[in-house]
Amino acid sequence: MDFQQLLPAIAGMSWKNMVMIAIGLTLIFLAIRKQYEPTLLLPIGFGTILVNIPFSAVLTQGEVLGPLNVFFDAGIITEVFPLLIFVAIGAMIDFSPLFQRPILLLFGAAAQFGIFMTMVLATLMGFDIKQAASIGIIGAADGPTSIIVATQMARDLLGPISVAAYSYMALVPIIQPPVIRALTSEKERKIRMKFDANKRASRTALIIFPIAVTVLAGLIAPSSLALIGFLMFGNLIRECGVLNSLSQTAQKELANLVTILLGITIASTMTGEKFVQLSTLMILGLGIVAFVFDTAGGVLFAKLINRFMSKDKKINPMIGACGISAFPMSARVIHGMGLKEDKHNYLLMPAISANVGGQIGSVIVGGLILLLVPLFA
Amino acid sequence: MSADFYKALEISGIGIAGVFVFMTLFYFVIIGIDKLFPYKNEEEEK
Numbered sequence: 001m002d003f004q005q006l007l008p009a010i011a012g013m014s015w016k017n018m019v020m021i022a023i024g025l026t027l028i029f030l031a032i033r034k035q036y037e038p039t040l041l042l043p044i045g046f047g048t049i050l051v052n053i054p055f056s057a058v059l060t061q062g063e064v065l066g067p068l069n070v071f072f073d074a075g076i077i078t079e080v081f082p083l084l085i086f087v088a089i090g091a092m093i094d095f096s097p098l099f100q101r102p103i104l105l106l107f108g109a110a111a112q113f114g115i116f117m118t119m120v121l122a123t124l125m126g127f128d129i130k131q132a133a134s135i136g137i138i139g140a141a142d143g144p145t146s147i148i149v150a151t152q153m154a155r156d157l158l159g160p161i162s163v164a165a166y167s168y169m170a171l172v173p174i175i176q177p178p179v180i181r182a183l184t185s186e187k188e189r190k191i192r193m194k195f196d197a198n199k200r201a202s203r204t205a206l207i208i209f210p211i212a213v214t215v216l217a218g219l220i221a222p223s224s225l226a227l228i229g230f231l232m233f234g235n236l237i238r239e240c241g242v243l244n245s246l247s248q249t250a251q252k253e254l255a256n257l258v259t260i261l262l263g264i265t266i267a268s269t270m271t272g273e274k275f276v277q278l279s280t281l282m283i284l285g286l287g288i289v290a291f292v293f294d295t296a297g298g299v300l301f302a303k304l305i306n307r308f309m310s311k312d313k314k315i316n317p318m319i320g321a322c323g324i325s326a327f328p329m330s331a332r333v334i335h336g337m338g339l340k341e342d343k344h345n346y347l348l349m350p351a352i353s354a355n356v357g358g359q360i361g362s363v364i365v366g367g368l369i370l371l372l373v374p375l376f377a
Numbered sequence: 378m379s380a381d382f383y384k385a386l387e388i389s390g391i392g393i394a395g396v397f398v399f400m401t402l403f404y405f406v407i408i409g410i411d412k413l414f415p416y417k418n419e420e421e422e423k
Contacts, residue, residue, distance in 0.1 A: 102407040109393075109400040116389035123381040132385055204414040212406050217399065357400065364399045368392050376384040 012054030016272025023275075024048030024267075027163075036170035039256075040143065040263045044163060047267020059268065068268035071261060076151055076158070081262045082144035083230045088255035089144070089359070090234020091247050093327075095209055097353040099201035104319065104350055106301070108357025111323025112365045113297025114139035118290040125282055130154050133373045135283050138165045139290025140362035141172070142325040145227060147266070149366055153373060159269035160280040164287035169326045173333050175288065176321050179295040180337065184317050188303070189341045191316040195349045203241065210235040217364065224367020231363055291324070298323040298354075316347055322354035325362035331355040 004011040027045030031038035050058045051068065059066035075081035098105055119136030127135060130153035137149045138161055146165040150158045168175065180189075210232035217228045238247045269275075298320030306314050318337055322330045331351035338347035 099407055099411055102404050102411075105400050105404050105407070106397070109396040112396055113393065116385075116392050120382065120385045120389055123379060123385040127381075129381045129384050129388075132381065133388070200416040201411065202414045202416040205410045205416075208410050208414065209407065212410065213403055216402055216406065220399070220402075221395075360403065361396055361400060365392065365396050368395045369388075372388045372391055372395075376388055 009054045009056075014054075014272060016276040017052040017054065018272075019276050020052040020270060020272045021049050023270075024052070030167075030170075034170075037166045039259045040166045041163075041170075043260055043263025044166070044267045044270070047264040048270045050264075051268055051271050059271075066268075068265060071265040072268050075261060075265055076147065077155075079148050079151060079226065081258050081265065082147045083226060084254060084258045085144045085262065086227065086230035086363075087234035087237075088250050088258065090210070090231040090236075091238045091250035092255075093231075093235055093238075093356060093359060095235065095239075095356060096201045096206060097349060098356055099205065100196060100199050101350060101353055104315075104353040105357040105360070106305075107298050107320050107323030107354040108359070108361030109323070109364075110301030110320060111294045111298030111354075111358055112140065112361050114290040114293030114295070115365055115369075117293040117297075118286050121289060122282075122286055125286070127279075127282075129377050130373060131157055133369050134161055135286050136290060137161075137366060137369060138168065138283075138287040139294045140325055140365060141165070141169050141291065141294065141330075142359070142362040142366070143169070145325075145362055145366035147262075148227065149369055152370060155269075156274065157279070157283060159266065159275055160283040161287075162266045163270075164284050168287050168291050169329065172291070172324070172326045172329045175291045176295045176330065176333055177337060179292050180299055180318050180321050180334075183296060183299045184303075186341065188317050189337065190345065191314050192342070192345050193314075193316055193319070193347065193350050194312065203239070206239040207236065207241075210239065213360070217367065221364075221367050221371050223371040224364060227363045227366050228360075231359075294324050295321045316345075316350070319347065319350050319354050322351045323358040323361060324355075325358045327355045327359055328352065330358070 024045045027041045030036040031042035058068045060069040115136045119132045122132035122135045134150040134154040137146050143165050150161045214229050214232045218225045237243050299317045302315050302317035302320035318334045322334050324330050334351045335348040338345045
């Protein structure tokens with residue numbers, strides 16, 4: 001009996017497997033020490049170690065099914081896991097801030113600019129249109145949307161796209177401030193926004209909103225219905241007022257259970273052979289570009305509409321950066337930046353409104369990409 | 378420039394316009410719902 005038969009895992013270990021195990025350990029370190037999206041990065045990191053041990057029983061070996069492959073086929077390819085996460089996210093979102101100043105919803109559109117910019121850049125770097133669209137959607141700053149688009153359009157790139165989407169969401173406090181400072185003057189960053197905290201939405205309005213959005217989105221772009229429908233279903237459970245127990249379960253138990261499965265299942269795509277490639281580095285680089293241009297798009301749009309606003313209704317352009325979906329991270333960052341410039345400038349409420357708009361905007365863009373790309377591919 | 382580049386430009390143009398159309402519609406939905414079903418203080422008392 002030789003060494004290969006006695007210890008096949010050690011004998012079969014390649015340098016790529018070792019690189020991936022190091023990446024897995026790094027993700028676990030970032031999750032625990034830096035608390036960067038720990039609910040996702042820790043399962044992905046541990047799963048990466050699991051799948052990079054040669055002949056690992058978590059992956060299908062010959063005719064013996066591996067549990068991670070079974071989870072992948074049942075939960076990712078069918079989109080069940082990300083859609084269940086949408087139900088949970090919907091149950092967590094409070095849309096009432098949007099009723100206070102609905103114009104801020106438009107930032108949820110402007111701050112999706114980076115998605116399209118990155119898609120164009122990705123085609124220049126040699127990716128085909130489906131791969132480019134999947135890479136661009138990293139800029140949605142919305143993990144489940146990225147997973148759904150990548151699963152349908154570029155399944156081979158699912159691993160790096162998911163890691164980039166979740167990692168950069170955690171890095172919003174580092175990515176956004178320098179971009180905002182570069183595009184705004186001190187005077188602009190000190191703009192105070194009037195916000196009537198007493199203006200509230202009625203319960204009926206909050207119940208009708210998710211239904212109306214679903215019907216409208218479905219009639220115009222049925223391909224967006226899985227994304228927007230599950231998000232709004234979760235929100236309806238929250239707002240209806242008669243399913244509080246289900247709402248709490250969706251926000252806690254459902255979110256936690258599916259997140260555990262989602263993270264470790266995504267890791268099944270992170271084998272050395274698939275992940276250690278030049279394209280992975282390109283995707284990680286393009287992911288940052290997407291976040292930078294998202295931020296720039298939102299800020300520049302705010303500056304544009306300020307040209308048409310009366311002096312007392314001007315919008316602090318930093319609010320534009322909150323149009324991404326990273327909730328409530330982005331709103332908190334902008335609120336902090338506002339206080340740094342002027343310690344009496346409270347931007348939290350408008351920032352949250354724009355951030356909630358970003359959550360809707362990212363899902364809509366996901367649906368539009370799923371609709372448009374097959375028409376051109 | 379590859380054919381995919383031009384396709385990406387076209388998709389981007391339609392996509393950006395599309396997301397603005399959707400968000401503008403949702404903006405009017407919010408305005409409409411808020412007008413039809415305004416918040417009343419009695420709700421708080423309930």
